Amino acid sequence: MLSRMKSLTLINSVESDLISCKDRGLAYGDGLFETIKILKGNPCLLAYHQERLRQGLNRLGFSQQAITTVEAHLTASIEAAIQFAINLDSACCVMKWIVTRGEGVRGYNSSGADHPTVIVSVAPYVTDLAKQKQGVRVFDCNTPLARNPFLSGLKHLNRLEQVLARSEWDGEEYAEGLMLDTAGNLIEGTMSNLFWVNAGVVYTPDLSQSGIEGTLRRFIIQSLSETGQTVQIVTLGINALKEADEVFVCNSLIGVWPVVQFLDCHWDVGSITLDIQKRLDEAEV
Amino acid sequence: MLSRMKSLTLINSVESDLISCKDRGLAYGDGLFETIKILKGNPCLLAYHQERLRQGLNRLGFSQQAITTVEAHLTASIEAAIQFAINLDSACCVMKWIVTRGEGVRGYNSSGADHPTVIVSVAPYVTDLAKQKQGVRVFDCNTPLARNPFLSGLKHLNRLEQVLARSEWDGEEYAEGLMLDTAGNLIEGTMSNLFWVNAGVVYTPDLSQSGIEGTLRRFIIQSLSETGQTVQIVTLGINALKEADEVFVCNSLIGVWPVVQFLDCHWDVGSITLDIQKRLDEAEV
Numbered sequence: 001m002l003s004r005m006k007s008l009t010l011i012n013s014v015e016s017d018l019i020s021c022k023d024r025g026l027a028y029g030d031g032l033f034e035t036i037k038i039l040k041g042n043p044c045l046l047a048y049h050q051e052r053l054r055q056g057l058n059r060l061g062f063s064q065q066a067i068t069t070v071e072a073h074l075t076a077s078i079e080a081a082i083q084f085a086i087n088l089d090s091a092c093c094v095m096k097w098i099v100t101r102g103e104g105v106r107g108y109n110s111s112g113a114d115h116p117t118v119i120v121s122v123a124p125y126v127t128d129l130a131k132q133k134q135g136v137r138v139f140d141c142n143t144p145l146a147r148n149p150f151l152s153g154l155k156h157l158n159r160l161e162q163v164l165a166r167s168e169w170d171g172e173e174y175a176e177g178l179m180l181d182t183a184g185n186l187i188e189g190t191m192s193n194l195f196w197v198n199a200g201v202v203y204t205p206d207l208s209q210s211g212i213e214g215t216l217r218r219f220i221i222q223s224l225s226e227t228g229q230t231v232q233i234v235t236l237g238i239n240a241l242k243e244a245d246e247v248f249v250c251n252s253l254i255g256v257w258p259v260v261q262f263l264d265c266h267w268d269v270g271s272i273t274l275d276i277q278k279r280l281d282e283a284e285v
Numbered sequence: 286m287l288s289r290m291k292s293l294t295l296i297n298s299v300e301s302d303l304i305s306c307k308d309r310g311l312a313y314g315d316g317l318f319e320t321i322k323i324l325k326g327n328p329c330l331l332a333y334h335q336e337r338l339r340q341g342l343n344r345l346g347f348s349q350q351a352i353t354t355v356e357a358h359l360t361a362s363i364e365a366a367i368q369f370a371i372n373l374d375s376a377c378c379v380m381k382w383i384v385t386r387g388e389g390v391r392g393y394n395s396s397g398a399d400h401p402t403v404i405v406s407v408a409p410y411v412t413d414l415a416k417q418k419q420g421v422r423v424f425d426c427n428t429p430l431a432r433n434p435f436l437s438g439l440k441h442l443n444r445l446e447q448v449l450a451r452s453e454w455d456g457e458e459y460a461e462g463l464m465l466d467t468a469g470n471l472i473e474g475t476m477s478n479l480f481w482v483n484a485g486v487v488y489t490p491d492l493s494q495s496g497i498e499g500t501l502r503r504f505i506i507q508s509l510s511e512t513g514q515t516v517q518i519v520t521l522g523i524n525a526l527k528e529a530d531e532v533f534v535c536n537s538l539i540g541v542w543p544v545v546q547f548l549d550c551h552w553d554v555g556s557i558t559l560d561i562q563k564r565l566d567e568a569e570v
Contacts, residue, residue, distance in 0.1 A: 012307060018303040019311065021296060021404050026304065026383065028444035029314035060445070061452050076341055088367055094391075098311065106379075108444065108451035119306050138556055146431030147467055150449055158443035159313035159393065160345070163386075164435055166393035167346050 001090065001151035004083070006082045007123035010077045023117055025100025028108065031117075031156035032056040037253050037285075038093040041086045043078065045252055047182040048215035050074075056154045062101065066116045070099050077120035084122050094125035094253055125253065132277065135258035135269050136175035138249070141165040143189065144182045147209040155212050166191045176249050178262060181210040184237050192257070193217035195231070196241055197272045203240065213278045216252045216285070220223065223279050238263075246270025255280060288326050290410035293369045295362045308402055310385025313393065313441035316402075317341040319467070322410065322538050322570075323378040326371045328363065329484050329570040330383055333500035335359075338384065341439045351401045355384050362405035364366060379538055385442070412538065417562065420543035420554050421443035421460035423534070426450040429467045432494040440497050450475045463547060466495040469522050477534035477542070478502035480516070481526055482520065484556045487516045488525065491558065501537045508564050523548075531555025 009017050024030035034053055037044045056069050074097065085093040095121055103111030104168045143165040151158070165179050176189040186205045188194050193214040195204045202224060207213050221231045234240070241247060247259035247267055258269040294302050304358045309315035319338055322329045342352050359382065368453035370378040371548045382405050389398030428450040435445070450464050461474040473479050478499040487509060492498050500505075506516045519525070526532060532552055541562050543554040 009306060017306055019306050021294060021302055021304045021383070021406075023311070024448075026308070026311045027318070027383075028448050029442055030445060032311070039480050061449070083435050092503070098306070100311075106430050108447045110448055110452055111455060121306075144433060146433035146436070148429060148431035148446065150428050156445055157312070157314055158445045160315060160436060160441055160443045161433065162393045163309075163315050163395055164346070167395055170396060239526070245324060 002164035009121040011119050013073050013076045022103045023100055024104050027235050031100030031157045034097040036095040038085045045215045063114055066114050067195050070116050070118055073118035081120055081122040090124040092125045092127055095122045132255055133259050135260035136184055137261040138259050139169045139177035140263055141168050141177040141179050145179050145187050145210040147181050152209050153213040185235050187211040189249045192251045195248050196244035197246040198244050203234050206233045206235045214251055216250045228235045247271050248273045286296050294406040296404050298358050298361045307388045308385055316385030319382040321380045323370045332402040333336040348399050351399050355401050355403055358403035366405055375409040377410045377412055378407050378563055380407045386445045416542050417540055420545035422546040423544050424454045424459035424462035424529040426453050426464050430472050430495040432466050437495050438492050447475045470479050470520050472496040474534045477536045480533050481529035482531035483529050484520045488519050491520045499536055501535045523549045531558050533558045
């Protein structure tokens with residue numbers, strides 16, 4: 001029976017697809033999400049996702065009681081999701097968590113909203129090996145990312161900037177779009193983090209004002225630093241890319257996509273990019 | 286039967302409280318909302334709310350087909366909501382609309398998401414006459430509003446900044462909190478627009494980078510201009526308030542609340558503020 005179903009969704013540990021239209025996640029985007037790859041039954045970078053979520057809950061001011069509730073639901077739901085993924089007989093699955101502050105009194109005031117909503121869903125995912133191998137072309141988005149240190153880094157539910165940026169192109173020519181902040185600094189792709197290499201040094205944008213601190217970005221930075229190669233976290237404009245030798249974008253689901261074209265720049269898939277892809281393969285993340 | 290129920294919610298014209306957890310309104314805040322006062326069975330400033338919503342749908346790139354669907358659901362639901370409000374025998378009600386892009390494919394890409402979700406709810410509302418008469422104290426929020434002209438003005442569902450700002454104070458001492466943008470410019474309250482008077486001239490912040498263009502703000506600006514009193518739309522820091530003779534905040538639900546204290550500034554309820562309150566009363570908005 002289970003193996004015939006294509007996806008599973010649990011809301012507060014109970015199988016369901018429906019939430020209250022009074023939920024603060026809908027009303028205000030008052031919550032967070034995580035997207036986790038499950039590879040052969042193993043949730044990749046699970047500890048990183050859990051840590052980012054916990055930091056986000058703290059930064060959004062979820063009460064300790066709410067955080068305890070969230071973690072109890074997650075523990076139960078993740079186990080069910082993994083079991084479902086194993087039964088699916090699909091080599092790769094995607095598990096998504098959405099955690100909201102639940103229902104509350106009317107208005108922005110969140111005091112008393114201590115009954116969070118925890119949504120865990122899982123479905124098959126097909127890795128795009130061609131994009132990993134041959135690379136992708138990247139669109140130059142016009143929509144900027146606003147700067148706000150109170151929200152930067154978090155994978156929160158306020159994602160209209162990404163929705164608008166992603167709507168700027170259609171079709172298959174571009175696999176991703178690059179976003180700058182309102183000050184013209186390189187930040188990230190609409191759904192991925194950005195890295196580039198210049199003269200053997202690896203760079204990635206500073207995310208203290210805008211952007212999402214991706215778990216794969218974190219893994220890559222740590223993995224490189226273990227071999228003595230420090231990634232430079234920088235605040236730079238688009239010219240930095242024009243001078244780069246290699247460029248890639250990444251997230252925990254797509255892995256690493258080499259960038260082969262952006263504006264009038266063209267790159268081959270570079271050796272450092274290939275080396276990072278190899279590390280990820282070996283680490284099975 | 287109807288009169289015993291305290292509130293009514295229609296989702297796509299059908300009575301319900303539940304939406305799909307795959308709705309893009311929840312996943313990304315991909316939608317808009319409006320909050321409308323119903324006074325003695327009349328929705329106040331209805332045309333302004335409808336116009337702002339339509340402009341928002343266009344700016345978010347909703348398809349013409351989706352907009353047509355939204356407007357059909359709204360027409361049917363508003364009629365039902367007004368009838369419910371009349372039956373409630375409550376002098377004042379609040380009607381809330383939430384319009385989202387509905388369900389779509391996974392990811393930020395909204396192409397093909399042409400089945401919007403239209404939520405209309407109505408419930409009694411008690412006007413706080415004491416705050417209108419005696420004025421309110423306003424908290425100085427630390428959370429800034431980010432600047433992004435692609436989203437400014439819209440009453441969209443990405444409201445984490447307001448949630449964080451509202452969580453900065455508790456209790457009854459402050460009725461509202463004031464928010465600056467990240468550049469230090471006065472913008473608005475967490476749930477209201479801001480006006481002040483200096484030497485007989487009325488000012489309100491420019492909202493081209495941040496903030497929500499409130500319908501009551503628009504009404505006040507138009508109403509004053511009809512008497513030859515042009516409201517100055519300005520980009521100014523907090524010192525402008527310190528030099529003000531009168532300050533008030535407003536939204537379509539609370540009306541006009543005179544501000545009697547902010548930081549170390551104290552004001553009486555001013556004559557221009559009283560005059561504006563009188564106009565609103567007379568216009569029944």
